[in-house]
Amino acid sequence: MCQLELGKAFTLMESGPVVLVTTHDGNKNNIMTISWTMVVDFTPQFAITTGAWNYSFAALRKNRECVIAIPTVDMLDQVIGIGTSSGANTDKFVKFKLTPIQGKVVKAPMIKECLANIECKVIDIVKNYNIVVLEGVAAYVNPARKEKRTIHAVGDGTFIIDGRRIDRREMMASKLPSGLSSLVSQEGIAV
Numbered sequence: 001m002c003q004l005e006l007g008k009a010f011t012l013m014e015s016g017p018v019v020l021v022t023t024h025d026g027n028k029n030n031i032m033t034i035s036w037t038m039v040v041d042f043t044p045q046f047a048i049t050t051g052a053w054n055y056s057f058a059a060l061r062k063n064r065e066c067v068i069a070i071p072t073v074d075m076l077d078q079v080i081g082i083g084t085s086s087g088a089n090t091d092k093f094v095k096f097k098l099t100p101i102q103g104k105v106v107k108a109p110m111i112k113e114c115l116a117n118i119e120c121k122v123i124d125i126v127k128n129y130n131i132v133v134l135e136g137v138a139a140y141v142n143p144a145r146k147e148k149r150t151i152h153a154v155g156d157g158t159f160i161i162d163g164r165r166i167d168r169r170e171m172m173a174s175k176l177p178s179g180l181s182s183l184v185s186q187e188g189i190a191v
Helices: 006-012 057-063 073-083 169-175
Strands: 019-024 029-034 037-040 045-049 065-070 116-126 131-141 151-153 159-161
Antiparallel strands (some): 019 065, 116 131
């Protein structure tokens, strides 16, 4: 074993897919890129890490709602562009040629070009750790989307792309909620 600089240890634990989080501040829509995400158990609860350094955070705190949009690998340059620009002086939907779609529950828009969108309400903000806990209130997938591979940030400017799927649902059956295996298509998209 070779010692790794402790400040780089986070790059060993790949997180869930990079997501785009949309907000609406009462006047305009915005999008931020988030790579620090987490599913909270088998419930429709999620957690993201963000804070005042992101322009969208004020809208997230004020309106307590957002949309988690799941981009695919063909959107990588847009995802990076969104994450490296500020909504304070940029209309990211226009700049990155994305289409806002009004959801059914929250005012923040979904993103038409994404593989999936989850409308969410903020249920907690853990200030000491900049963790925003979200509850999904509606979810949508685009089964017609040809590209389905998601992006995973390593944290050092490199990314991992989803690859071959290995099915072990039968072995995991005792730990999975009832009916879950029948809700997932071969591509891994809920149907």
